[in-house]
Amino acid sequence: MTVKENFENAKQQYEKWGINVEDVLKKLKNVPISIHCWQGDDIGGFEVNQQELSGGIDVTGNYPGKATNPKELRSDLEKALSLIPGKHRVNLHAIYAETEGEVVDRDAIKPQHFENWVNWAKKNGLGLDFNPTLFSHPKADDGLTLAHPNKEIRDFWIRHTVASRKIAEYFGKELGTSTLTNIWIPDGYKDIPSDRLTPRKRLKESLDEIFSVEIDEKYNVDAVESKLFGIGSEAYVVGSHEFYMGYALKNNKLLLLDSGHYHPTEVISNKISSMLLYSDELALHVSRPVRWDSDHVVILDDELREIGLEIVRNDALDKVRIGLDFFDASINRIAAWTIGTRNMIKALLYAMLTPNDYLKQLQEDGNFTERLALMEELKTYPFGAIWDYYCEQMGVPVGESWLDEVKSYEETVLSKRN
Template sequence: MSTKERYESAKARYAKVGVDTDKAIQILKNVAISLHCWQGDDVKGFDQDGPLTGGIQTTGNYPGKAMTPEELMADMEKVMSLAPGKKKINIHASYAIFEEGQWVDRDQLEPKHFKKWVDFAKAKGVGIDFNPTFFSSPKVKDGLTLSSPDEETRKFWIRHGKACIRISQYFAEETGIPCVMNIWTGDGYKDIPGDRLGPRMRYKESIEEILSEPYDFNLVKPCVESKVFGIGVESYTAGSAEFTLSFAAEHKDKCLPLMDNGHYHPTEVVSDKIPSLLCFFPEIALHVTRPVRWDSDHVVLFDDETREIAKEIVRNDALDRVYIALDYFDASINRISAWTTGLRNMSKSLLFALLQPNAQLKELQDTNNLTKLMTVQEEMKTFPFGDVWDYFCESCGTPVGFDWFTEVEKYEKEVLSSRK
C-alpha cells in the first residue's frame, strides 16, 4: 500500500472515535519548533577559544562537528530539510559572527554581529530565538555572573543581557516573528553556602535591570529559566525553580517562565507543571530535552514524558501559548542524526497528542467514568498513528520512514567526513 492508502485507512479508523486526522495535520503544520544551534558544535560558539564551562558539559568526540558559521548553518539547513513542520532557529550569544579583527566582548555585542544569522533565517523563512551566554567566559568570576558579590562582574553581565534584549528586538523586527530570549545562568555553589538569600537578591536585581532595557513585549519574549543543580554547583543554584517562577509571576507584564524538563528533581515532570502555569500565565516557554538521571541533555525521544508534554499543550488548547524549543547536545553520535531525531520526535509527539479524542477523555473524567477513561487511553496507543505520521512527513516534502537516515549517512560521507 502507498503512504496515501495507508493514511486513508488510518483516517477512517480515527474518525470512528471522533478524531479528524486532516485537521490534526493542518494544525501541526503551523506549530513552530525551535531548533537549537549548539547541538552542531558541542556548545563551542564562535566568540572564544576556551573550554565549555559553567555547570554544563558535552561528552563524546564523534567526527564531523561544525567549526565555522558556514558549516553550522549548512548542518542546520540539512536537519530542517529532514523534519516536517514549521521551524525556528535558536542561537546563543556566543555564536556572534565577527569580521576579521572586529571581535568585541559580550557586553558590547550589537545586531550587526548577528546579521548573517538573520540572512540565514530570512532565506529559510523562519524566526530566531536567542539566549544570552552567561558561561564559558573569563568574565565569569568564581563561577558567578548576575548573582556575583563583585559589582563590576554583575555590571558586565547586566550589560550583556541588555545587549541581548536589543539584539532580540532586531531579530523580531527583521523576521517578523517574535523572539523568545531566555535568561539562564549556572550561578551557584558546589557545597553548602553560607548565604542563600544574598545571591538571589542580587540575581533578582540584575535581571530587573536587564529588563529595564526598552523592548516591545509583543516582539521580544524574555524568559527566566531555573535549574536544580549543575556540574560544580551541586548544592545551590541562585536560579532555583521557586526563584524563577516567582520572578516571572511578579514581572508577568515583561517576561515569561521557561521550563527545561531536565532542570528539576528526578521525580518531577514538566508535563504536570504545564497546566498549572497555564492557569496564571498568558504564555510560557519550554526547553525540551531528555534528562535520563539528571540534566544530561540527551537526544529527545518519542518517550512517555515527551508525549505527555505534548498532550498537555494540545489538550489545553495552548499551542499558541507555549513556545517550544529543543535543548540537548550529544557529541557521541552523528550530530545531524541527533538533531533530526529530536526535531522529528517533538513534532511526532505533538501529532500523537492531536490524534487523541481529547474532548471525550475530559468528559469521561468529569463524569467519573474512570474505567472507560483508562481503557480509551490505552486503546489509542495502538491506533495506526505511524501511518498518519508518514503521510504528514510526505505532505511536508520530507523523508518518510528510514529514508531520512539514509540522507544523514549520505551527508556524513559527502560533507562531514571531510572536516578535520
C-alpha cells in the first residue's frame, strides 16, 4: 500500500477515540525544536584563540567530516534541516562568533560578530537561541566562573553574560521571534566542600547583577540551567536544581530542565507538571544520559515519549521551549541531528495521537485497569503510518530513506574535509 493508503487506514483507528488526525498534523508543524549547533563541530567553536574543551564537558569519537568553520557548520545544519519536518530554531553558543581573524575576548563580543548567523537564519526562516560560554577558557580553568572568589574573574564572566543577552536581544529584533538565552556554568568542587553557602551567595549576586541590565523581554527570554555534577565537580555543584528553581521562580526567569542533569533514576518528565503550576513558561534540553550526563543522541525511548506526553496532555505546547543537547563524535554528525530531532517530533506526535482526556477521566474515576490496558494497547497503534504521511506532506524523506541523503552528503562533502 502507498503512504497515503496506510495513513487513511491508521487514521480510522485514531479517529474512533475522537482524535482529528489532520488537525494534529497542522498543530505539529507549528512546534519548533531548538537544534543545538554544537553537535556539528564537537563544541569547538570558532574563536581565533580556540581553547581545549573543558568545564566538565567531553566529546568522544573522531568520525570524519567535522565542521571546521562557520560556513561548513551552516551547510551541515541546512542538510540536517532538509531531512527534518517542520520549521525549527538553531541554538548557538557564544564561541560561534565570527570575528574576522581578530582576537575578541568573550566579555567583548557584540551583535556584529553574529551578523552572518542572523542573515543565514533570515534566509532559512529560522529562529535563533543563545548561550553564553562559561567554559573552555583560561578564566574558567579552575572550574569556577560566576561563583569565583576572585572578583575580577567574576566580573569578567558577568560582562560576558550581559554581552550575550544583548546579542540575543539583537537576534530577537532581527528575526521577529524571542530568543532564549540560557545560562549554564560548570562551577563546583571535585571533593567535599567545607562551605556550600558562600559560593551560592556569590552566584546569586552575580546573577542579580547580570539581570539588573535591562534587556527587552519581547526579544530575549532568560533561562537558568542546573546540573547534578560534572567532571571535576563530582562532589558539589554551585548551581544545583534547588538553587536555580528557587532563583527562577523568585526572579521571574525560566528554569531549564536538562534530562541528563539529574540522578540516574530521576526524570524531567516528572518535573514538568509541577513547574508549570508555578511558572508561565519552561525550557528543556532533551538529551539521553546513558550513564549520568553522557549526552547521547535522543532516541524514542520511554522517557522521551513521557516528555512528549507531559507537554501535550497538559496543553503546554506554547509554554515549553524544547531544545536538544547531545553530542556524539563517533557517528555521522548530520545523522545525529536528524535522528535526535525527528525523534523529538515523533514523541510529540505520539502524544498528540493519544486520547489524553479519556485517559485522564479514567484516572479520575479510579478505573486504573482500563487506564493501564489502553495506555499499553496504544503503544502498538499504527503511529508509524501517521508519521510517514506527515514526513511526505512536509517534503522530507519518509522512513529511513533520509539516511541515503546523509550517505551521499558524506561522500560528496564531508569526506573532502581535513
